[in-house]
Amino acid sequence: MSQVSSGDVVRIHYTGRLPDGTQFDSSSGREPLEFKVGGGQIIPGLDRQIEGMAVGESGTLTIPADEAYGPRDENQIQTVSRTTLPPDLELSLGTNLQATTQDGGQIALTVVDLTEEEVTVDANHPLAGQDLIFDVEVVEIVEA
Structure with missing residues (x-):
C-alpha cells in the first residue's frame, strides 16, 4: 500500500x-x-x-x-476612527474586511467592536x- x-x-x-x-x-x-x-x-x-x-x-x-x-497576537487588534472607512460601509460585529498593507499585501480583518466613532478590528486568524x-x-x- x-x-x-x-x-x-x-x-x-x-x-x-x-x-x-x-x-x-x-x-x-x-x-x-x-x-x-x-x-x-x-x-x-x-x-x-x-x-x-x-x-x-x-x-x-x-x-x-x-x-x-x-498564537493569538493582541497587537493585531486595532481601533480606527470610522472616518478612515468608506461612509457607506455597513458594519456589524463579525463583519469581515480586507485591508491593504503599505507594501500592497492584503490582510483579512474581523470587526470585534464598534461605536458611533470607532471600529475595532482583529487581524488574527479566527x-x-x-x-x-x-x-x-x-x-x-x-x-x-
Whole structure:
C-alpha cells in the first residue's frame, strides 16, 4: 500500500474541530482536498502529520496551535476612527474586511467592536491560539 511522502500530491477527506467538539470545517459533501505534501499549502502540523499515512488510512490528528495558525497576537487588534472607512460601509460585529498593507499585501480583518466613532478590528486568524483536531482519510496519491 502506498504511503504519503513529502512532495506527493495527495487528496484527503477531513473534518476539522476544536477540542470542545465544535466543527470549523469539513470536506464532507465536497471533493477531497488536494495539496502537495510539504508544499506549504496547508497548515504545517497537518502537512507534517499526513506524511507516512497510507492510501485508505484514516486517523485523528491533533495539531497544536503553534503548528496551525499560531498564537493569538493582541497587537493585531486595532481601533480606527470610522472616518478612515468608506461612509457607506455597513458594519456589524463579525463583519469581515480586507485591508491593504503599505507594501500592497492584503490582510483579512474581523470587526470585534464598534461605536458611533470607532471600529475595532482583529487581524488574527479566527483559529489563532487554538489547538485543532482533524479526522482525516487519505483518499489517493495523485502524483508521487
